[in-house]
Amino acid sequence: MRAVVQRVRSAHVSSRLDADAEFETVGEIGLGACVLVGVTHSDTAADADRLAAKVVGLRIFDDHEGVMNLGAADVGGEFLVVSQFTLYGDTTRGRRPSWIDAARPERAEPLVERVVEQLRSSGVRVETGRFRTEMRVELVNDGPVTLVIDV
16 A cells, blocks of 8 residues: 655545536545555555554654654644545556556455554544545645655
C-alpha cells in the first residue's frame, strides 16, 4: 500500500456519481492530514493495519517550540482519507501512465475501508471520499508538509 500524507489546515472532498450530476461535499476536516491511499495487487489486511498505524503515529505537527513532535491526536487533528489508484501509475514508458499495478476496485475498496476503520479506532475523527466516483479534493497544505509512505 502507498499513501501520500499532507498536513493541512483544512481539506474537503466533493464527489459526483456521473457527469450529469452536481458535485457534493462528502468529507471535510479542519486541522489534520489529507491521506491519499493507493492499493496494489499484493496488499493485505495486515498492510492496511500497518499503514494506518504509521499514519496515526506520524509526528508531523509542531509543538510549542515549533518542532514536529506531535501526532494528530495530540493537536486535535483529523484525517481526510481519499482512495487514489493513480498512486500506482507507472510512467517509466511513454507519456501515458499505465495503471496495471493498481488493484481493481473490488480488491482496493475493502482495504481502504480497513485503513479508515483502523484510523477511527485510534480515536481521531476521520472523513472520507466516495469510492468509484469522480472526486475533487481541495486543501490548504500546512508547511507544506508532504510525505510518501510505502508499506
